Each structure stands twice: as C-alpha cells, then as structure tokens.
Amino acid sequence: MAKTILGKKIGMTQIFTEEGVNIPVTVIEAGPCTVVQVKTKETDGYDAVQIGYQDLKESRANKPLKGHFAKWESPLKKYLAEIRLAEGETYEAGALITVADFEEGKKLDVTGTSKGKGTQGNIKRHHHHRGPMTHGSKHKRLAGALAAGTYPSRVFKGNAGPGRMGRDTVTVQNVELIKVIPERNILLVKGAVPGGRGGLVRVRYAIKGEN
Numbered sequence: 001m002a003k004t005i006l007g008k009k010i011g012m013t014q015i016f017t018e019e020g021v022n023i024p025v026t027v028i029e030a031g032p033c034t035v036v037q038v039k040t041k042e043t044d045g046y047d048a049v050q051i052g053y054q055d056l057k058e059s060r061a062n063k064p065l066k067g068h069f070a071k072w073e074s075p076l077k078k079y080l081a082e083i084r085l086a087e088g089e090t091y092e093a094g095a096l097i098t099v100a101d102f103e104e105g106k107k108l109d110v111t112g113t114s115k116g117k118g119t120q121g122n123i124k125r126h127h128h129h130r131g132p133m134t135h136g137s138k139h140k141r142l143a144g145a146l147a148a149g150t151y152p153s154r155v156f157k158g159n160a161g162p163g164r165m166g167r168d169t170v171t172v173q174n175v176e177l178i179k180v181i182p183e184r185n186i187l188l189v190k191g192a193v194p195g196g197r198g199g200l201v202r203v204r205y206a207i208k209g210e211n
Helices: 063-071 122-126
Strands: 006-018 022-030 031-040 046-055 077-084 107-113 114-120 165-166 171-182 184-188 200-205
Touching: 006 046, 006 077, 006 114, 006 165, 022 165, 022 200, 031 063, 114 122, 122 165
Parallel strands: none
Antiparallel strands: 006 022, 006 200, 022 184, 031 046, 046 077, 107 171, 107 200, 114 165, 171 184
C-alpha cells in the first residue's frame, strides 16, 4: 500500500463527531498520483519510485521532461516526488496512488511551504522584546546592540535580526487522518497544515507515529 501522496491544500473547516465533538480539519485534495518511474538497486543503487501529480500541458514541458515521461510511457505531470520503498515493496510504472490507499485514524506527516511574509523586523521574526514606548526613548522596535564596539568589533554570523521571513519547507508531524472521501480525492486531517490555499503538500504516513 502506498504511503505517500501529493496534493493541494483547499482550506480549513470543521466537522462534528457522532458525540457532537467539534473537530477543526484541513481539507486536502490529494492525487490521484501516477508512478512515472521505477528505480531499483540494479539500475540506480536503491529502490524507489517517482510519482507525478497534476496533468501538464505539452506546450509547458521542455524536451528533456518530455523524453523522461516518454521513456516510461507516462502522461506529463506538473509535480514530481520520489518515494523510497521499504524492503519487499514493488510498483509498476503507470500505477495509480489514490486517497483510498490511506486509512482513517492513522497518523500523518504533512509537508508544505509556509506562507511568505517578506522582510520583517526582529520582533515579529524572532519574538524579541521591544524597547521603552515612552516619548523620546528612540528605541521602540529597534534591534538593539548587536556586538561589542571594541572587541570583536563585528557582528557574529547567525545573529538573530531583521530579514526574510516565511516561505520555508515545514513539516507537521503526527496529525490524525479524520476522514477519507475517495470519490472526491479528499483527505480531512485534524488541525492546520503549512501553506496557503492551493499550496502543494506532501502527505505520508507518520515516520514516528504508531501506524
């Protein structure tokens, strides 16, 4: 059974259990994903498969990409990801991976790209304290002292200060799979996942979870 699938974040909503408990969930439209390449120890040194998600127009693919898909007789896909296989797992090119391969109640790891926030100050970016807000303090939201003036007379690398914030690869671990809707390729997972609406996410069974 495939344990990894690609999809996109639709948004958040809430559902109610039979006992009336309100559960916040993230809606993920996942798959179907196609196995576009099979790697083996004999040819590549390790066992893995490459999966593709979302159809791609032929006019938007370059020649190397077209040749890659033609070699494996696979339709053009926009997003690709590689999955390492466990001992004994086998797949054939062209096989489909769908949400029906996932079981409700299992724990998942969801990887996505966090929202970009542009250049931010040290207070928002690193949760630093602000200075006095009284009139004339001149130190309300500044970074403060960065280094001693006499020695070392420079700022050490890695100093927490203003800069670009967000748009990082983030993984939330051990989120519960609440509901699977196979006919709509929908997964409902408990809580929030990284990224904004429409963002690409990678869903897999939790590595540290008890599955």
